[in-house]
Amino acid sequence: MSSPLSRACGGVVLAAVLLSPAGCGRSTDGVPTVGAAASTPGSVDDLEPLVVDEVPSGLPRLPDEDLHPPAGAKRVEDVASYSDDPARERGVLAEYGYRFGWERFWGHGAGPLTGVFVDEFQDAAGARSYAEDLARNDAELYGGMLREEPPHLPDDCRLLTVEDAVPEEELHGPASMAWCVHGVFSVSVTAVADSVDSAEEEVRAVLDQQLDRLPPG
Numbered sequence: 001m002s003s004p005l006s007r008a009c010g011g012v013v014l015a016a017v018l019l020s021p022a023g024c025g026r027s028t029d030g031v032p033t034v035g036a037a038a039s040t041p042g043s044v045d046d047l048e049p050l051v052v053d054e055v056p057s058g059l060p061r062l063p064d065e066d067l068h069p070p071a072g073a074k075r076v077e078d079v080a081s082y083s084d085d086p087a088r089e090r091g092v093l094a095e096y097g098y099r100f101g102w103e104r105f106w107g108h109g110a111g112p113l114t115g116v117f118v119d120e121f122q123d124a125a126g127a128r129s130y131a132e133d134l135a136r137n138d139a140e141l142y143g144g145m146l147r148e149e150p151p152h153l154p155d156d157c158r159l160l161t162v163e164d165a166v167p168e169e170e171l172h173g174p175a176s177m178a179w180c181v182h183g184v185f186s187v188s189v190t191a192v193a194d195s196v197d198s199a200e201e202e203v204r205a206v207l208d209q210q211l212d213r214l215p216p217g
Helices: 044-050 076-080 086-096 124-142 196-213
Strands: 072-074 098-107 113-121 145-148 157-162 175-182 185-192
Touching (some): 076 086, 086 124, 113 196, 124 145, 124 185
Antiparallel strands (some): 098 113, 145 157, 157 175
């Protein structure tokens, strides 16, 4: 099974443009979550326990090894392989200061689907640039409406809503995609559902839980 919605849902090449340093405010809405980690993970294995392992919609987890490429641990060479030019992409990721990441997916075949991507960088500036570039690239790829710091999401987030399926880009239903910066982390959540409202509700709930599991920004 091909990895769904993997790295901007199509592995688009990232623009190597580093922007200003990030600061990430954090707001919560009272949803109980696992407490934040005390320190920044030093390895991809340390990151894994901080990634959410279930989603509010109740979708079943897709085993990492059943996807192609596999989900789970991501290093520079893994993310670079999503590009048509892996060598160039490794250089781009180095400019971002990319360290490692983790992917998880939940879903039912071609039906509703949720994906979570947590990536750690050398500094907040790299995390911000990466999140901004992914959001901009996906907005160009899928169309839809991209909002910066939308209501009901933490500061330093972007939200893209796509009303209709884009089958030529392997997007098989209404979708919502969010990218947030949390200290040295870029956190992305994507949901495909039967409506944009349902997809956005899933994204907001998953983000709230995922950001609360990470070290304070």
